[in-house]
Amino acid sequence: MAFEADAAGRAMGVLAQDLTAMSSALFPAPGTTAPEFPTVFGRELVGELPNFAYRPYLVVTMSDLWPAFEHFFDSHLAAVYEVKTLDLDQLTADAQALPALGSIIGLGGGQAIDVAKFFSWSRRLPLFQVPTAMTTNAPFGHRPLLRTGGKAVAIGYAVPQGVYVDFDVIRSAPPLLNRSGVGDVLCYHTAHFDWKLAHETGKEEHRWPYDEKLVAEARERFDLVFAHLDDIRDVTDEGIRALMLAHRWGGAAFHNAGWNSRHMDGVDHCYLYALEYVTGGRHFIHGQAVGLGTYVGAVLQDNEPEKVLGAFQRLGVDIRPEAMGITWDDAATAMRRLAWYVRYADLWYTIADVRPVTDEVVEAVRTGLYDTFGAAA
Ligand SMILES: [Zn+2]
Secondary structure, three states: OHHHHHHHHHHHHHHHHHHHHHHHHHOOOOOOOOOOOOEEEEOOOHHHHHHHOOOOEEEEEOOOOHHHHHHHOOOOEEEEEEOOOOEHHHHHHHHHOOOOOOEEEEEEOHHHHHHHHHHHHHHOOOEEEEEOOOOOOHHHOOOOEEEEOOEEEEOOOOOOOEEEEEHHHHHOOOHHHHHHOOHHHHOHHHHHHHHHHHHHOOOOOOOOOOOHHHHHHHHHHHHHHHOOHHHHHOOOHHHHHHHHHHHHHHHHHHHHOOOOOOOOOOHHHHHHHHHHHHOOOOOOOHHHHHHHHHHHHHHHHOOOHHHHHHHHHHHOOOOOHHHHOOOHHHHHHHHHOHHHHHHHOOOOOOHHHOOOOOHHHHHHHHHHHHHHHOOOO
């Protein structure tokens, strides 16, 4: 009996071990239990909205998009709000002036999506989101990015009932808008270096200690996007799924990591803000300018800059300053003033605080860019 009990005990022990191994393989220990937004991929999705959006509904969109979508909506459309500004005060007033509504439908790229979130929050209304391009992860994030007094603010909170990703709608967007969305994922590469650097030099933020698990999670999404660069360039169904699922993770990750995005951005975004500053607040296609920032950052970090450059070349996203409507001098000025700017704007500690942008660094970036994409016209 004793033997049998012992054997049974050992068998149970083995079983328990197996179960632990099995369940941890099936359910890897999560960094968070917060979910990502319900997301539906499909076709002819816009035409279905009037059949289930709570009535009457408001469509928040852009004036250049509305003519292509107007015919999908019916008499339960209470109003159309065409986004003209991201100014917090103006949007607060506009939210108060909206008619009685059952729900909000956001239809567009980043701006319409953000304003739809803000209205949903202001008026406590259910939200349905339809991204029309893959530009950013805005459709998958909780807080709208607005402006006040020339500064960016993330005021509000909205979880949509669903995010509807229509393959044909996405494919009809300008190719650069879709492809450049990759920039907001490739920057994880430089972000991870910066977070580790801050950790190793004792400069990390108290509320965001370096977290290897978060970095590994982000790296998984990065690798998946990296493996689908051709599909994303061609905007195939597979490419749309790969990039939008990465955005879906990234959009929710800020909230889900405790309002931390250290695993997603670093010097790459610092460079974009410096570029906006030196060009007097010029507006850029986010992922394209972040792409240049990622390359500049990778050169400074000595962190596989060719890999970054090669990815943008393969995607067909030209990250030369001229392709963004600015000059090489603007781009070089933003590089030379980067170390000053990050302290002026009080940004996170990154490579920009450690390695000065010397003439050699500027020259390396210039050579890399123009050797890859050709000399400026
Ligand atoms: Zn970004």
